[in-house]
Amino acid sequence: MRLVIARCSVDYAGRLSAHLPLATRLLMVKGDGSLLVHSDGGSYKPLNWMSPPCTLAESEPDEEQAAGGITQVWTVTHKKTADRLIVKIHEVLHDSAHELGIDPGLQKDGVEAHLQQLLAEQIERLGDGYTLIRREYMTAIGPVDILATDEAGASVAVELKRRGDIDGVEQLTRYLELMNRDPRLAPVRGVFAAQEIKPQARTLAEDRGIRCVVLDYDEMRGVDSGHARLF
Known part of the structure; x- marks a missing residue:
């Protein structure tokens, strides 16, 4: 699992459209390919996400984006629907990767x-x-x-x-x-x-x-x- 804390804006484009303005958020990239966008609130519910099967591509900003303070652009594309989650990163505050191994699953009472x-x-x-x-x-x-x-x-x-x-x-x-x-x-x-x-x-x-x-x-x-x- 990769955990990135960054100042970013997020746009979802596809059958649904949604926009998250610039703010500091947690970007969680899981081993199954999914990406979840979290804020420091709302319990465990992500603000937006892209579920697998999908691909994540990281690219450099164009001139206009760079002039606006954007340093990285993440484009997450769903392989079947072509929906896209576009993350425009202005500043990375933390970036780490952790191997969690195989999870045994939820053990209910x-x-x-x-x-x-x-x-x-x-x-x-x-x-x-x-x-x-x-x-x-x-x-x-x-x-x-x-x-x-x-x-x-x-x-x-x-x-x-x-x-x-x-x-x-x-x-x-x-x-x-x-x-x-x-x-x-x-x-x-x-x-x-x-x-x-x-x-x-x-x-x-x-x-x-x-x-x-x-x-x-x-x-x-x-x-x-x-x-x-x-x-």
Whole structure:
């Protein structure tokens, strides 16, 4: 992984257009080829990014750019969509590379991991005609718990939590934003599934077009909880 802290501006050009004015930011170039642009805020959400497969080309500025204080130009091009992320660097404050090795992946707590396994085995709980594609579908910013298709064959990303709160909805929102840039998957709908979903999280999810599903863990693993339920 390469970490560069620089004063830079960033432009995304393609199906979407976005501009980040000149400021000091962290540029993260990962081993999978992705590039993420971070500020010193916003938790772990990047301001913009380009996911693989893509190529990074570093070039010298032209005369006009050099006159404006630009010292380097990074052009990241997506190999399939030709979308481009253009980073214009004015000053590099830090540049380092680190070999992280093979990551063992996220180790979830027992209940959450078991929920994922059970829902993968009982994917029909999401609706008739749903089909499991895979568990732990990897994106440039982390794994989506379950990738499935609905009865029409459309892609569905499922995020699982024991207790669903706003952070979980935000996490799924980031996955969906990234996955919907991939023409092989788009359009991708989201399902937020948990044993319990907080009202604020449900409101936010539904406002963003994300479907909420409450899971009965005991029922899914074939255990009678002993509580009377009204269906």
